[in-house]
Amino acid sequence: MSVTETQKIEELANREYKYGFVTEVEEDKLPKGLNEDIIRQLSEKKGEPDWMLEWRLKAYRHWLTMTEPHWPNVKYDPIDYQDISYYSAPKKKPKYNSLDEIDPAIRETYNKLGIPLEEQMMLAGVAVDAVFDSVSVATTFKDKLKELGIIFCSMSEAIKEHPDLIKKYLGSVVPYTDNFFAALNSAVFSDGSFVYVPKGVRCPMELSTYFRINASETGQFERTLIVADEGAYVSYLEGCTAPIRDENQLHAAVVELIALDNATIKYSTVQNWYPGDKEGKGGIYNFVTKRGLCKGVNSKISWTQVETGSAITWKYPSCILQGDNSIGEFYSVAVTNNYQQADTGTKMIHIGKNTKSTIVSKGISAGRSNNSYRGLVKIGKKAENARNFSQCDSLLIGDKCGAHTFPYLEINNPTAQVEHEATTSKIGEDQIFYLNQRGISKEDAVNLIVNGYVKEVLAELPMEFAVEAQKLLSISLEGSVG
């Protein structure tokens, strides 16, 4: 590596987190620690019905019997689950009719992030259910959605107002027995979003929640549930940024998607949480369980993610293709820098006949980071004519980082057609040379090449998100030439 390259990489490594600031808002917090009393208090604070509390307690009791898994290709200090406060909410919780009434400090936060609520409302007709820490403080465009019969509200509200739907679907895709972090989430989830799109309705706008972790030392336990009834269509965006922190913060969210006959759900994520400083100190632990169930025939679930933040990203957005002819898709860009670690990928479980899945995963590692793709494609015995195509590429920038691929293919039906491809390489010197020749600077050339490399995935994002994602990528990779 030449001297200038080393310098550039150092320069990149020295880049501070751009979105690091803390908004001071008075908070209502539970004491640290986790036990049945804490869960009772939490449930009471949120004014939940008894059945919900019972459900939480069942999950908690099951969680006690489980041990934390350590199989992924990531390293972190042990988490002390008693040292976390499981509830924090902005103290004042008035109901707003217009955005002007929102606490100016919170609005300032959004402004600093460059995504002011007003602008978003005007720009793209995005309905924003902004989660500030764990409680929803602003909900927009609700009336318009209401006309169509679409329910888009916070989880706490849904528990109170739509108990039948919640009882029917909550935990049906990710039961609390599923894994250690899902059990923890089920016991202590603070809030989240609930979407229900009724039969035959096409949701006219992208639904979006921007949430950020704000209170120091509070784990964020989001719970998202999206149900698309027969023939419905919905596209949901999730995006986040978080301020600089010293302690590691645990984020163990659960996302459940359910698509009934002929329904389509598109779920997009841009994740840019605080990745820790350049020494690898601090940063968010992002341990998320995301799973979609294609329950009905011809249903489709599509995951798109751009992961640039978090000290550790550990998640596998998955699709269970249960209905005949159902389709699962996974498009991912994961960028790691400095000491970040990512172990991400997907699971495609083919159960129904003629089911199809596509996996496109693009990993980029720089600095001293480690980036792993881990994926499972399973073709069940009865999944006649299942089809899968997977492509997992890794791009390495600098010689101190690692890229790993762990695909699992489990095929139990001979009519299946499964293909998996993976490549690992660095940005070609010849490519950079070619662009230099044409008067394009080295930095622009890298940006151009990286953008070309991830284009397939970014093209899957809704317009507004694609712009933000592209911005994030160039911020993360500016100056990195390898």
Place this chain on the structure above:
Amino acid sequence: MNKMNFKEIALNNFLEFERNLNGEKDLPIHSFRKKSFEYFNTLDLPTIKNEEWKYTNVSFLNNEYFKISNQKLDFSFDHIQKFLFDNLEHSLITLVNGFFNKNLSKLLDIPKGVEIISLAEALKLNHPIVEKYLGKISDNKDNFFTSLNTSFINDGVFIYIPDGKIIEDPIHIIFYQNSIQENNLVQPRNLFFIGKNSQVSIIEHYVSDTDTKYFTNSVTEIFVDENGILDHIRLQEESLQAVHIGRMDVNQERYSNFSSHLISTGAKFSRNEFNTRFIGQGGESTLNGLFMIDGEQLFDAHTLIDHAQPNCNSHEHYKGILQGNSRGVFNGKVMVRPDAQKTNAFQENNTILLSESATMNSKPQLEIFADDVKCSHGATVGKLNEEAMFYLKTRGIGQEAATAMLIHAFASDVITSIKIEALRDYLEKIITRKFN
């Protein structure tokens, strides 16, 4: 007796093995065996919770009884005739139940300095190469079955090619298993040393003409010195009741070239662990494999190509054809260590499922810690190409003939890369026998 688990059986066998050693107990090799057995005792039979054994369940070994095999001499060429290759000049070595059999071995003119002898003899001679390398290339501490084999090191094949020797005719080693009283535990141990600028082809051929149950647990250690070339072929045609666990560890010095072909059709349960490690720059490694299984067979290939040095190339291609209720497992790992720049590593695994109930689990893995590399892997699983089948049928070729034709074509990738023509013919015959 039946209530013993596998480790207790191993202990019983070890005690019996020690009793039969007589005066050889005091040799240095025996303290090495004892040390290995201590390691073995710290390990447990792998379970499916162990990532490396996720799809391959060996717990059945706890319900079986195995007894170390004894040397027997009364065999003639008639027993092994059908495993010889037609039209091939080659040196032949035969091991019966893991013991070197002089009567069934014949060496062609070999250059001066080349040694092709039994491991038992090499141990008796205190051969310096054996002292230096035996047990040093394969890990006897963490691998259950390798530790087991190491604890019982006794006989096998030792090949020493000094610097600058080219052996033109391949060396054909037949591991003949004759298990009339069932449940033999056969544990050959081989050590091949290829000197600088030397070249040789070695065929390890595991066969049996009985349909009995026995357990082969073989370990082969290979050292290829600078510029050395080794063409290694392993042909596994064990009894369909047998358990076969085969381990091969290769260390490659600078600019050496190692190529391996594994052709596997036999054994009810077979597990193959092939590991190559570049310990010098500029090496070249090829690992190819073809497995054809049917009925209740299980085949498992675990490979690790360790790019510990820069400027090395590796190619890996494993193909499988599965019928009946058979199960195939492929786990190919390519490791590119920090500073192993300019590495090229290519890996592919293709499998054809010919029956409803066959299962394939494929796990190609890349672990890369250097940036200036070109690595790729691909895996496909499916049935025979329908369009190709349709094309053949429109030309008046029946289903069965077309299937056979397509299978021959599928297998040909691996078979044509074998350099020895007589061996290719032998393999074509196996495929024809199986699928026509």
